[in-house]
Structure formats: C-alpha cells, structure tokens
C-alpha cells in the first residue's frame with residue numbers, strides 16, 4: 001500500500017495534546033491516526049535563519065515533519081495572502097479583502113520552500129494529500145521538482161462563485177495551480193458548481209462526466225467530499241460526560257436554567273455579532289425567557305495578528321457587555337462569553353447539556369461543531385440545532401432549524417421555537433441529523449477521497465488526449 005503524506009499549514013503535533021480550535025487539525029489527526037504516514041506542515045515557529053530541512057518527530061505510526069519559516073515570509077503567507085486575501089474572498093467578504101503584491105509573492109515563496117523541503121522526504125509511489133488554501137500552488141512546485149506521483153487537494157472553506165473569484169488579481173494563476181493536482185475536493189456541490197463554472201467559462205476548460213476537467217495539457221477531477229467527524233468517539237465522550245465532574249459543575253452553575261451553546265473560533269465568518277444580536281432580540285421580545293435561558297459562547301481567539309480579528313474581538317466584548325448590562329439580574333447572567341480553548345470532553349459536556357446548539361456562520365466550508373453537537377445529544381431527549389443555511393453542514397443536516405444569519409429577528413424566532421419544541425419533534429429532527437453524521441464520518445470521508453485519488457490518478461496522468 002502506498003504511503004500517505006499529508007500536507008497542511010496547521011499540524012496537531014504529538015506535543016500539542018491540548019485541543020486545537022480548528023476543524024482541519026482535529027479532522028486530520030483522526031484520519032492519520034488510523035492509517036499512519038507522514039504529516040508535513042508548519043512548525044508554528046519562525047526564525048530569521050530558519051533551517052531548510054524540517055524537524056522530524058515520530059509518534060506511533062505517524063512521522064511529523066515540521067518546517068520553520070522566515071518571519072517575513074510567514075507573515076506574508078499566513079496573515080497576508082492566506083488570511084487577508086483568500087479567507088475573506090472565499091467567505092464572500094469583499095469589503096475585507098486585502099490585495100498586496102508582496103503578500104502574493106510571500107505566499108508563492110512559502111510554497112516553493114515547502115516543496116523544496118518536502119521533496120527529499122518523498123518516495124515515488126507516495127500519495128500526497130494537500131489541505132487548504134495555504135497551499136494551492138504546492139502541486140505546481142512539486143511537479144517542477146520532478147514529482148510525478150498522485151497529488152490530491154482538499155479545500156476546507158467555500159469556493160466562491162466566479163463573480164466573486166474574479167476580484168482576485170491572481171485568479172487565473174490559482175486555477176492553473178489547481179490543475180496540477182489529480183483530484184480537487186471541495187465541501188459541497190455548490191462549491192463544485194462554482195469552480196466548474198469558472199473553469200468552463202473563464203479558463204476555457206473542458207468539463208466531462210463526474211467532474212473530470214481538461215485544462216491545457218492537464219486532466220484532473222473536481223468533486224464534493226463533505227467532511228465528517230469521529231462520530232463514535234463523540235457519542236462515547238458525550239455519554240461519559242453525563243456523569244462527569246464537568247457536568248456536575250455545569251449543572252450546579254446553571255441552577256436549573258436552560259442552556260443554549262455556541263462554539264466558534266473568534267472569526268468574522270462565524271456570524272458571532274449576529275448571534276449575539278439575535279439572543280438580545282429573543283430576550284427583548286419574549287420576556288418569559290429572561291432568567292430562564294443562559295447562552296454560553298465559547299470563542300477562542302484566532303488569527304489575533306490580523307486587524308479585522310482584533311476589531312471583531314472588541315465588537316463582541318462591547319455587545320456581550322451590553323446584553324448582560326441590559327438583562328442581567330443579581331442571580332442570573334444571560335450570556336457567558338469565554339475566549340478559551342476547551343478540550344473535546346468538556347465540549348461534549350456542554351453540547352450534551354445544551355437544549356439548543358447555535359451555529360450561525362455567515363459562510364462556512366462545513367462546520368464540524370454542528371455535527372459534534374448532533375452526535376453529543378441524548379437520543380431520548382435531544383437538543384435542537386439552529387443552523388445557518390450558509391454553512392456547508394446545512395446540506396446534510398436537514399433536521400436542523402435552518403436560519404439566515406443576516407435576519408436577526410428570524411434567528412430569534414428560531415431560538416424561541418427551539419426552546420419551546422416538544423420532545424417528539426426534537427427526536428424526529430435529531431434522527432434526521434444523526435443519520436448523515438453516523439454514515440459520513442471522518443473515516444468514511446478520508447477513505448472516499450483517497451479511493452478516488454487512487455482511481456483518478458491514472459486517468460489524470462494519461463493527459464487530455466486520451467479522453468477521446
């Protein structure tokens with residue numbers, strides 16, 4: 001069996017036992033622990049004279065190769081092009097888009113550095129699986145160095161429609177880079193349509209059945225692979241949580257009140273100000289919820305070096321303070337707002353006890369928290385998921401109360417409906433959600449992508465001429 005080599009910016013290395021606030025690292029850790037292999041990525045460190053070779057760490061069946069970067073390159077790559085340009089673009093936030101040539105050059109430089117330090121570690125029959133927007137050009141750079149094996153790419157965030165994508169000066173170069181992969185995976189069918197429409201209209205590519213694409217002298221495939229979670233593990237954690245010390249403390253602190261929970265990185269894509277505003281609207285319009293419902297929002301700080309994230313943090317501190325100032329009683333605080341990372345078992349406790357799960361991003365590739373909330377419920381008395389229609393997860397979780405996060409009053413109405421929902425309807429909706437969460441696990445996702453990468457590779461390498 002070919003060895004699997006995973007490349008991602010964020011690596012959950014063995015030293016970092018603490019929970020990582022980010023779905024990609026959480027998901028890949030589950031995927032690799034199953035079949036072993038090499039996980040290559042950024043060490044999380046910068047140094048002016050960063051060594052050209054990565055640091056190698058072995059743990060069980062996984063070898064980690066961790067590359068340290070030059071600080072200027074890392075800034076231009078991560079805070080600059082990846083999170084200042086591609087992130088707002090792919091989340092449809094053109095007003096937040098920053099376009100700088102120096103960031104684009106830094107982004108490409110880091111991809112060249114990564115390819116050069118990965119290449120000596122590769123064997124010809126390795127299967128390389130690259131993750132996310134930080135590394136779109138990596139296949140081009142590996143091909144330039146002579147790697148001819150299979151390379152797949154999975155894009156964890158939304159792919160924007162062509163009208164939005166055109167605003168990026170480097171749009172043509174990025175799609176050219178994508179064509180160097182054998183398989184390009186996206187989260188949803190909507191994302192696939194957006195990319196294929198661009199390829200057939202702007203790039204004048206050829207689209208065949210099943211998302212096969214011919215572009216210049218390359219042939220590759222584009223398809224949807226909605227990511228899942230380790231459902232069994234979450235069910236187990238949540239079942240144990242029922243009798244845990246965390247649960248005892250949580251219950252005691254709530255003193256019989258109903259809990260609504262949100263868990264999101266502190267990111268402007270997650271719709272946190274809208275969620276706070278909807279909770280404020282709920283308490284204003286339905287006074288009977290005052291003193292009876294507590295909302296807990298876990299929001300670990302993320303990308304603190306990017307100015308938009310600093311602005312968002314201040315905005316949330318203000319609006320959270322306003323809500324508590326307006327509605328709190330001497331024995332009840334409506335909103336508990338925590339800028340902390342919690343381990344999975346604590347999250348399982350919060351999910352399990354919460355009557356309502358609030359997942360309201362303005363745009364999200366998938367949103368694993370929505371699936372974790374579903375998996376953590378008590379089948380006999382489950383909570384209700386209030387979910388943004390703009391999260392990739394909304395395609396699968398048909399039992400959720402779907403909301404438009406821009407419609408604050410509509411969201412407050414959904415929260416009210418969730419709080420009042422009878423048990424029979426809660427059970428019915430939970431079953432509808434649990435079916436895809438149980439079927440499409442992280443393991444199924446991984447196996448599906450890798451199976452297709454194996455099959456598609458031969459056709460792709462054969463080139464477009466062979467399609468006749």
Ligand SMILES: O=P(O)(O)OC[C@H]1O[C@H](O[C@H]2O[C@H](CO)[C@@H](O)[C@H](O)[C@H]2O)[C@H](O)[C@@H](O)[C@@H]1O
Nearest residue numbers: 010022023024132156157227364365366367368
């Ligand atoms: O690495 P960071 O900059 O700290 O950010 C954390 C991760 O955020 C994004 O996660 C995405 O992947 C999830 C799993 O597929 C998906 O559910 C979610 O909708 C996405 O936002 C980002 O794509 C990762 O690269 C980051 O590591």
Ligand SMILES: O=c1ccn([C@@H]2O[C@H](COP(=O)(O)OP(=O)(O)O)[C@@H](O)[C@H]2O)c(=O)[nH]1
Nearest residue numbers: 019020021022023026265341342367368369
């Ligand atoms: O305090 C926290 C907050 C979040 N997470 C995890 O971070 C991931 C967030 O993934 P999601 O897809 O929801 O969003 P992303 O942050 O990747 O955009 C989920 O697995 C959460 O359980 C965590 O372990 N601890």
